[in-house]
Amino acid sequence: MHKGTAFTQEERASLGLEGLLPTAVETLDRQVERVLGHLGAKPNDIERFIYLQELSNSNQTLFYATVMSDPARFVPIVYDPTIAEACLTYGHIYRRPQGMYLNRHMKGRFEEVLRNWPVKEVRFICVSSGGRILGLGDIGANGAPIPIGKLQLYTACAGVPPEGLLPIHLDIGTTNAALRADALYTGLREEPPEPDAVDAIVDAFMKAANAVFPGVCVHFEDWKGDDAIRLLERYRDRYLVYNDDIQGTASVALAGIVTALQIKGAALADQRILFAGAGSAGTGIADMIVEAMRGEGLSEGEARARIALFDIGGLIEKGRKDLNASQKPFAHDWKPTEDLTDAVKQIRPTILIGVSTVGGLFTEAVVRTMARTCERPVIFPLSNPTEKAECTPEQAYEWTGGKALVACGVPFPDVTLDGRTFHPGQANNFYIFPAIGLAVQATKPKRIDDAMFIEAARATADQVSQADRDKGMLFPRQNNILETERTTATRVAESIFERGLATVKRLTDIRAFIESLSYTPGY
Ligand SMILES: NC(=O)C1=CN([C@@H]2O[C@H](COP(=O)(O)OP(=O)(O)OC[C@H]3O[C@@H](n4cnc5c(N)ncnc54)[C@H](O)[C@@H]3O)[C@@H](O)[C@H]2O)C=CC1
Ligand SMILES: CC(=O)C(=O)O
Numbered sequence: 001m002h003k004g005t006a007f008t009q010e011e012r013a014s015l016g017l018e019g020l021l022p023t024a025v026e027t028l029d030r031q032v033e034r035v036l037g038h039l040g041a042k043p044n045d046i047e048r049f050i051y052l053q054e055l056s057n058s059n060q061t062l063f064y065a066t067v068m069s070d071p072a073r074f075v076p077i078v079y080d081p082t083i084a085e086a087c088l089t090y091g092h093i094y095r096r097p098q099g100m101y102l103n104r105h106m107k108g109r110f111e112e113v114l115r116n117w118p119v120k121e122v123r124f125i126c127v128s129s130g131g132r133i134l135g136l137g138d139i140g141a142n143g144a145p146i147p148i149g150k151l152q153l154y155t156a157c158a159g160v161p162p163e164g165l166l167p168i169h170l171d172i173g174t175t176n177a178a179l180r181a182d183a184l185y186t187g188l189r190e191e192p193p194e195p196d197a198v199d200a201i202v203d204a205f206m207k208a209a210n211a212v213f214p215g216v217c218v219h220f221e222d223w224k225g226d227d228a229i230r231l232l233e234r235y236r237d238r239y240l241v242y243n244d245d246i247q248g249t250a251s252v253a254l255a256g257i258v259t260a261l262q263i264k265g266a267a268l269a270d271q272r273i274l275f276a277g278a279g280s281a282g283t284g285i286a287d288m289i290v291e292a293m294r295g296e297g298l299s300e301g302e303a304r305a306r307i308a309l310f311d312i313g314g315l316i317e318k319g320r321k322d323l324n325a326s327q328k329p330f331a332h333d334w335k336p337t338e339d340l341t342d343a344v345k346q347i348r349p350t351i352l353i354g355v356s357t358v359g360g361l362f363t364e365a366v367v368r369t370m371a372r373t374c375e376r377p378v379i380f381p382l383s384n385p386t387e388k389a390e391c392t393p394e395q396a397y398e399w400t401g402g403k404a405l406v407a408c409g410v411p412f413p414d415v416t417l418d419g420r421t422f423h424p425g426q427a428n429n430f431y432i433f434p435a436i437g438l439a440v441q442a443t444k445p446k447r448i449d450d451a452m453f454i455e456a457a458r459a460t461a462d463q464v465s466q467a468d469r470d471k472g473m474l475f476p477r478q479n480n481i482l483e484t485e486r487t488t489a490t491r492v493a494e495s496i497f498e499r500g501l502a503t504v505k506r507l508t509d510i511r512a513f514i515e516s517l518s519y520t521p522g523y
């Protein structure tokens with residue numbers, strides 16, 4: 001019954017469906033029209049989210065036709081920020097299973113369990129432990145919607161065929177005692193084990209996933225920061241794998257920075273960059289900026305010296321004893337301080353990036369202090385969802401007298417100030433990971449490396465039109481996201497071929513090949 005009213009008379013007769021459907025035979029467009037009516041009548045976005053997920057189960061084609069009919073409207077509903085509410089209430093709004101649910105007690109049997117998935121040709125797995133979901137902290141099994149939503153965007157934003165996508169929640173337990181005590185919680189009611197045991201569980205998972213689905217690409221999403229960094233290092237040279245919070249986020253942030261600097265007419269190598277938040281996203285972005293600066297002629301040391309990190313313990317400087325291996329390269333000779341405004345005074349950043357999970361961290365004092373020593377501050381409050389943004393675009397524009405170039409993790413409306421209209425960008429990794437997926441599908445590289453994400457960043461930045469740059473816009477418009485990400489995927493695929501990393505034969509027309517792979521909703 002997956003086509004509903006779109007079954008033709010002939011199909012109804014031959015499949016024994018006569019009398020089981022309303023008389024009218026409808027096109028997909030007509031069905032979308034009805035769905036849009038239903039969605040319009042819903043009281044809020046979480047109800048729209050629930051409706052759309054039910055639709056994805058009952059009629060996947062109609063689901064994608066609806067979402068792809070207006071991505072700027074629907075991406076925020078199937079994904080960030082509405083998905084945050086879906087995660088917080090997952091055990092309560094749960095209707096039916098989607099994707100797979102593995103847990104640590106299946107460790108010796110992951111292969112057997114993965115074989116229960118009905119599709120044999122799985123090309124992408126998105127896997128989360130729920131250890132750090134958006135800026136919501138450890139919410140364990142309530143994080144299950146995240147891999148589902150991320151993979152839906154592979155299809156909606158880049159046309160990756162949905163049949164080969166498998167979302168997985170890998171339950172290692174949760175530190176969240178309130179959730180463990182919730183009668184409707186759907187996960188293990190256990191504390192997570194020590195890192196060595198986590199590694200052993202994920203080792204077994206990776207081995208099984210590659211045995212059951214040879215050539216699968218595993219996308220890690222929203223693991224606890226330390227787990228994210230450690231597991232990426234563990235697998236990046238062994239498997240086809242990437243971490244979206246580290247590499248996808250770095251790529252989208254770099255894209256926004258490249259556009260902002262083009263608007264300012266400034267070189268990346270001349271910037272001073274301060275990060276509020278030094279976890280998987282912060283150090284991931286910092287490392288990729290170092291790579292991009294090296295491309296502009298700086299040494300690794302010179303590039304790192306232009307970057308400062310500030311975390312929950314304050315400014316990261318040489319005297320800090322609590323730094324991990326990702327943070328140490330950015331520990332410079334700063335005066336110790338736990339006050340962000342003070343750090344801004346010392347560093348005089350030209351770019352300020354928020355990946356702290358702390359809403360409102362960029363106070364008026366922080367932003368005004370930055371604006372005092374920087375003519376056009378680049379301010380990216382990237383934490384999700386909406387209430388975790390380190391400041392709102394309105395605040396950033398107001399406190400800088402309209403000088404700031406701003407992008408946030410979630411969509412924010414345009415801001416009008418003293419008769420001028422400003423257009424904040426959305427620096428969210430959904431500009432990147434679907435395109436990486438499509439490029440990987442087209443080229444089948446053995447490994448995924450940072451250069452692919454740097455190419456994706458440059459391709460994304462290049463697609464912001466001059467007219468939009470003139471308005472201070474930092475990212476391509478979302479109404480055309482499919483076209484944008486196909487172009488990004490083509491550029492990434494070209495660079496994979498050029499660097500000799502593809503395992504398939506080079507095609508003359510990569511763009512045409514990318515399009516031929518691409519899914520279009522239709523019966
Ligand atoms: N816009 C986007 O595309 C993305 C946004 N993010 C957002 O970035 C945030 C961080 O993600 P991860 O780095 O993966 O998390 P994480 O848990 O690895 O790191 C969080 C960091 O923030 C620091 N922090 C906490 N409280 C602080 C405070 N009061 N002042 C300064 N620093 C503080 C912590 O010390 C830690 O270094 C999340 O809110 C997430 O939603 C992450 C990935 C993509
Ligand atoms: C967008 C995203 O990946 C995050 O906030 O974790």
Ligand SMILES: [Mg+2]
Binds near residue numbers: 244
């Ligand atoms: Mg994430």
